[in-house]
Amino acid sequence: MAYSEKVIEHYENPRNVGALDKDDPEVGTGLVGAPACGDVMRLQIKVKDGIIEDAKFKTFGCGSAIASSSLATEWLKGKTVDEAETIKNSMIAEELNLPPVKIHCSVLAEDAIKSAISDFRTKQTARRALAGEPEAKADGEAAGARGE
């Protein structure tokens, strides 16, 4: 299969490979896919004051899956959590020129982003409940504070 130049570039120089401490309350972890299907993505975000200040990934999968997750981490950094949620698989597929048989790689990357955000929000809710804080939308406030 012929890969697009962008896929090859990400595959050969993947951005943000690695792991963040999954027990850190500011870290959200998404683990999606299945070994039997040939691809598993783990995507992690570290959120400070509502802004994603770091993102890391590890992927078991083909070149397109690795490139999709690498690109996702690149896009996530510096975004608010709400902004991150608007990333769609079609944007990833378009940016990387994925052929039809590889669209599922971009779908998986979107799932990984959603899953990491959901994990982060669950942790925040649990932390607030423990601290007896009201159900404030921490990341929503921070998004406002960015003043954009």
Added chain:
Amino acid sequence: MQFPIYMDNHATTPVDPRVLEAMLPYFSGKFGNAASRSHAYGWTAEEAVSKARETIAKLIGASNPKEIVFTSGATESDNLALKGVAEFYKEKGNHIITTVVEHKAILDTCKRLEKQGYEVTYLNVDKDGLVDPDDVAKAITDRTLLVSVMLANNEVGSVQPIAEIGKITRARGVLLHSDAVQGIGKVPFDVEKMNVDLASVTAHKIYGPKGVGCLYVRRSKPRVRLTAQMDGGGHEFGMRSGTLNVPGIVGFAKAAEILIQEGEAESHKLFGLRERLRLRLMKELDELRVNGSMKSRLPGNLNVSFSFVEGEALMMAIKDVAVSSGSACTSASLEPSYVLHAMGVGDDLAHSSIRFGIGRFNTEEEIDYVADLVIGKVKKLREMSPLYEMFKEGIDLSSVQWAAH
């Protein structure tokens, strides 16, 4: 070294320069039609074809050169064997026995025959990809016409017990066909000693040209009959019409002659190279699994699952080497190999498998280069693999609730 290094010799082989040299005169000066009986051009072509028949018969242990029916290759030979026998003997029975690890040329032909009312039994294989001859014996009924079992598997290199199966089919009065494409000249194969009644062979897997092959059809004890699948001039003893590909047949025979003379020594060399690669990989990398039998295996085949690394990603990383993957992302479908599946290899490991097919023109230098490259890239991809990290942390990956997609 020439890049990419070719290590996919189960798919096809380059034409040996000696084969090419033998073929060249038959394209121009000796261009005659082997069916032309009225002039020297025809006689020259016919003589070359009969000599070729003798050489190819010798390679497979056939006693009569007229038992060699030239075709366009193994796919046609497989089709002719199965459809031809099924059609000719349809009054006698309607049952065919084969295995789940056969080439698609056999499996898809069987599927078509099933649609036409024939019954097909697909025998399972063990974890090494081998068929149990007892299973063949048990599957035979009084309606069985033919058993078709490949000599060696194209993916995992497992060499089937054809001689044992031949004893059973001969005793029970059932015909035995073998798709011998991958094993010819590499492992022992003799249609007389093994009681094989029909055998498919192709030239391009033995350093001959593409587009030519043959079907061995036994002429005595028993005499095998089949219905031609191509109508026309009645060439090839009425079994396969069509003007003979004389240059191709000459090349096929030259390739066979080289194997008769050098095949045994070459198999030793291929085995040495294969083991050199296997041992280097096993020494430097953990969690490897070799797929297929280590006892009964093609000398040049190494099919390995590199756990926690996806096969297509690895092929992309080692693009200096031409190999193929059991992970189907390479083909249009996304299903992993049906052969590995039949052997009980999990989908996760099937997605992680690479097939190295070592051949005549590979060198020790190339093996060492490939070993170093693969070791380095597998380590790099494992650093990037969440599965390898989890495995190293002691997490049982089979206990994780994965979201299948």
